[in-house]
Amino acid sequence: MVKIEIFGLGCENCERLESRVKAAVEQLGIDANIEKIEDFETFVRRGITATPGLAVDENIFSLGRVPSVDEIIGMLRKKSTSVPIPSGLGIPVVNPTCGCSTTGTMIYPCSGGSNVGQISNEAAKAMVVRGLGKFSCLAGVGAHGEVFIASAKKAGRIVVIDGCATRCAYKMLKHVGIEPTVGVVVTDLGIEKDYERLDPSPEDVRKTINLLEEKLDQN
Ligand code: SF4
Structure with a gap:
């Protein structure tokens, strides 16, 4: 069984890649497990710096483009001789102008x-669980990761949650030209900053979520 992974955020290019992969698999008559991967943490871990990405048996074959069916057939035939690309953010961006988009709400906590x-x-985690948005990697934006910045720029709404008035998350997004739609600062709720206490109280988290929901209702 060949393991084929398609990395992307569900845009038109990702859909096109999936249908070409299926056509290639059908033409070759091979047994394949095709998996679509859409989360940023996996992108970072696997070194996906441009989408759509295509991997066969854990080896990345293409990034930031949609190979033709013939090319994919060639990839699948040669898979045993492919060279694995090391994971991490160090690999070059193939095509920073990817067509992937997330049109919903993206959430960026400072996570200080x-x-x-x-x-x-x-x-931020609680908002994701409630289906109010998608958690994204602020560190990826700060590292000027093309895929992170492109996705943020295409989001319908950007929610920023900063711990204190230093507003690191807000500034990091502004630095790459992204204007947040909604922003909250936790210390504005009267919660004192404490470097020694890293376990947040459920009550303080709840207060923050309430304020976020209030602001989201207005936007
Ligand atoms: S906004 Fe405040 S709490 Fe968050 S990372 Fe910056 S300094 Fe730390």
Whole structure:
């Protein structure tokens, strides 16, 4: 069984790649497990710096483009001689102008090393669980990862959750030309910043979520 992975955020190019992969598999008559991967953490771990990406048996064959059916057939035939690309952000970006998009709400907590930073992180996670948006990697934006910046620029709404008035998440996004739609600062809720206490209280997380929901209702 050949393992084929398609990395992308569900845009037109990702769909086209999937249908070409299926056509190639059908023409070859091979047994394949085709998996679509859409989360940023996996992109970073696997070194996917441009989408759509295509991997066969864990080896990355293409990034940031949609290979033709014939090319994919060639890839599948040669898979045993492919060269694995090391994971991580160090690989070059093949095509930074990818067509992937996330039109919904993207959430960027500062995730700082204090109680308020961790409250931002917990609030972001809770929002994702409630289906209010998609968690994204602020560190990827800060590292100028093309795929992270492109996705943020195409999002319908950008939610920023900063722990304190330093507003690192807000500034990081602004630095790459992204204007957040909604922003909250946890210390504005009267919660004091504490570097020694990294476990946020559920009550403080709840307060932050309430404020976020209020602001989202207005936008
Ligand atoms: S906004 Fe405040 S809590 Fe968050 S990372 Fe920056 S300094 Fe830390």
